[in-house]
Amino acid sequence: MLIAQISDIHASPSNDNLARLDRAISWLATVQPDVVVVSGDLVNGGWREGYVQITAALQSLACRTSFLPGNADDRTVMRAAMPEAAYWADGERMHFAERHGAALIVGLDTCVDGHAHGDVTEHLPWLRQTLASDPSAIPLLFMHHHVFPTGISPLDDVMCVGADALSDLLSSGIRRPIAICSGHVHRPMASLIAGIPAYISGSICPANPLLLDPLREPPVTDPPALMIHDLRNGRLVSSHVSV
Numbered sequence: 001m002l003i004a005q006i007s008d009i010h011a012s013p014s015n016d017n018l019a020r021l022d023r024a025i026s027w028l029a030t031v032q033p034d035v036v037v038v039s040g041d042l043v044n045g046g047w048r049e050g051y052v053q054i055t056a057a058l059q060s061l062a063c064r065t066s067f068l069p070g071n072a073d074d075r076t077v078m079r080a081a082m083p084e085a086a087y088w089a090d091g092e093r094m095h096f097a098e099r100h101g102a103a104l105i106v107g108l109d110t111c112v113d114g115h116a117h118g119d120v121t122e123h124l125p126w127l128r129q130t131l132a133s134d135p136s137a138i139p140l141l142f143m144h145h146h147v148f149p150t151g152i153s154p155l156d157d158v159m160c161v162g163a164d165a166l167s168d169l170l171s172s173g174i175r176r177p178i179a180i181c182s183g184h185v186h187r188p189m190a191s192l193i194a195g196i197p198a199y200i201s202g203s204i205c206p207a208n209p210l211l212l213d214p215l216r217e218p219p220v221t222d223p224p225a226l227m228i229h230d231l232r233n234g235r236l237v238s239s240h241v242s243v
Contacts, residue, residue, distance in 0.1 A: 001101045003140065004033035005227040007183025008041040008203035010072060011050040017205050018053055020224040024204060025057055027243045031228065033063055035100050037107065039183040039201060040070025040144030042078070051081035068107045069094050070144040070184065071116045071158075095123065097130045103231050104137035106130055106177065110145045110160050118145025118184075121162035124169050131175045138231060141177040145184050146200050148191040151212045155185050163193065170194035178236045179229065188225055188240040199238055201227045 006024060011017045028036070036058060043050035058065045067082065069075050075094060088094040094109040108127060110118030120127075120143070131139055145160035160166075160182075170176050171194045179197045186203040187210060202225025209220050228239045 001035075001103050001231040002031060002033040003100075003103065003105065003229040003231065004028055004031070004036045005039055005142070005181055005201045005229065006036060006204060007039040007144075007201040007226075008070065008186055008205050009038075009054060010041055010044050010203075010205040011054060012044040012047055015205070018050070018057070020204050021054065021057060023243045024224055024226050025060060027241070028061055028226070033061070033228070035063060035105060036061060036065040037105060037142050037181070038065065038067045039142050039181065040068045040111075041072040041183065042067070042070070044072055046074035046077045048077050048081045051078055055082055064098070064100065066096060066098060066105060066107060068142060068144055069109055069111050071111050071118065073111070075111075093123070095126060097133065099134060099137055102138050102234070104134050104139040106139055106141045108141060108143040110143045116158040118143070118160040119162055120147070120160050120166050124162070124165060128169060128174055131177065135175070138234065139175065139177040140229060140231070140236070141180045143180070143182050146182045146189075147180060147193055148198050150185055150187075150189055150200070152185065152187075152208070152210070153214070154211070155208065159184075167194040170196060178231070179238060181227065181229065181238075187222070188227075197236075197238070199227060201225065202240060202242070
């Protein structure tokens with residue numbers, strides 16, 4: 001089972017990020033993933049036509065594509081522009097959970113209206129119930145906001161609130177995801193939360209600098225990036241890919 005993750009396209013009429021997305025899709029066409037998860041920040045400024053163009057471009061891969069909103073997205077515009085994505089949970093939040101082969105792909109909408117940071121706290125009961133819903137499947141958890149400090153202060157200021165509560169939940173004896181996969185940082189990174197691998201996908205849009213020290217800003221030379229999560233025989237191998 002090959003699960004591709006694309007994040008942070010940030011398409012708008014004033015940038016070339018749709019062309020950068022096309023490069024990623026061309027690369028994915030050679031891999032032929034079973035599922036694509038787009039983990040938020042599809043467009044800037046509620047650009048409705050951007051949602052339409054992104055959906056159409058990804059349809060060329062001929063596989064299931066699931067979408068999460070990011071803090072740059074407008075849920076109302078996103079729902080209207082992508083009505084075929086009827087898998088989203090009822091109500092305001094756009095969570096989802098889908099079985100694909102041995103995998104249970106769980107998407108958690110962590111966005112907070114009007115703010116750049118995320119918050120997982122109020123969604124933990126839904127997550128607990130969802131993780132218990134299909135005992136024969138292996139869960140992978142996707143969200144937009146990262147849940148571990150990256151060391152990049154401006155981005156950690158807008159990370160996911162409630163990460164400690166999430167860690168407590170995942171350490172409480174419930175069924176655990178095999179990995180936690182996010183975006184938001186515009187830079188590939190990895191750590192652990194509750195002993196579970198936690199990944200941040202690189203972005204389709206231009207990357208942020210690895211600003212671990214504000215007095216030492218390195219150049220940004222990263223091309224568009226994505227991830228491939230290979231779930232095989234109960235084991236997950238996750239690859240950061242530059243295109």
